[in-house]
Amino acid sequence: MSAKARGRLFWRWRRNPLKRRSDVVEAWVALVAGLVMTVGGTAAGVATSAAVERPLLAQRAERHRVPARLLEDAPVAAPGADGTRADRVPATVRWKAPDGTAHTGTARVREGSAAGTATVVWIDRRGRVVREPLTQQEAESRAALTGVTAATGVCLVTLAGRRVVRWRLDRCRAAQWERAWAEVEPRWSSRGG
Known part of the structure; x- marks a missing residue:
């Protein structure tokens, strides 16, 4: 990874006098979302696949x-x-x-x-x-598809949550910008006296 790409990727973690508290929160939310998607999505997919496959294979043994x-x-x-x-x-x-x-x-x-x-x-x-009953291959395929669906669901919910947090942070940043501009604008315009 080039230094320029690394700088873009980790800019929220570096010291910067212009960095706001919301930038740090957004960085942590992105990190946690990435971990939830990789670890949680994988765990959900594997657990769901096993939970679906077990009864399907048992059904084959009982019939x-x-x-x-x-x-x-x-x-x-x-x-x-x-x-x-x-x-x-x-x-x-x-x-x-x-x-x-x-x-x-x-x-x-x-x-x-x-x-x-x-x-x-x-x-x-x-x-x-x-x-x-389903063949072993059909049972494994159905279980795998269900596991992938569960993992995808975890990732989509996590991305939606991250999007909501980012939307809230953007609203807060916009409100902060409006307050700061309300203080500075009169000094720059003719209305400031």
Whole structure:
């Protein structure tokens, strides 16, 4: 870093007879905001990512695939508002739970499948049909995205706080300038006598 750039960066920390108390406050607020964004943003991102990823991976361990049979013909999916069609539709299926008991319920299957077609459903510990859990990569990606969002939120809130403090300091400086000018201006103008 050049001496000129360093001088611009650290000008509020140097001794200067023109330096105001508000300049020092602004320098400290900038320093604290930088620390909060780097340390706090990182900590918030890591903590949020871990908090989101843990239940998603646990969900994967609690859910199991089991074979099932369709009890009715699966309907053909109606086109959506944007013209696309869903490849999976709800239909009634029968499966056996891990304890051997037969269960009947609604699951999402390929559209247009005939009754009696073999399919696979995901069940929880109690044998109820649940959605397919996210893959490990999907869970990690979702957790990482949530962590980045949390870190970004901390940084944006910190920047907004710094902006509010700077706005208040600018108002105080402007008021100080007005008071000082009210004292000096009469001496410089013809109104001063």
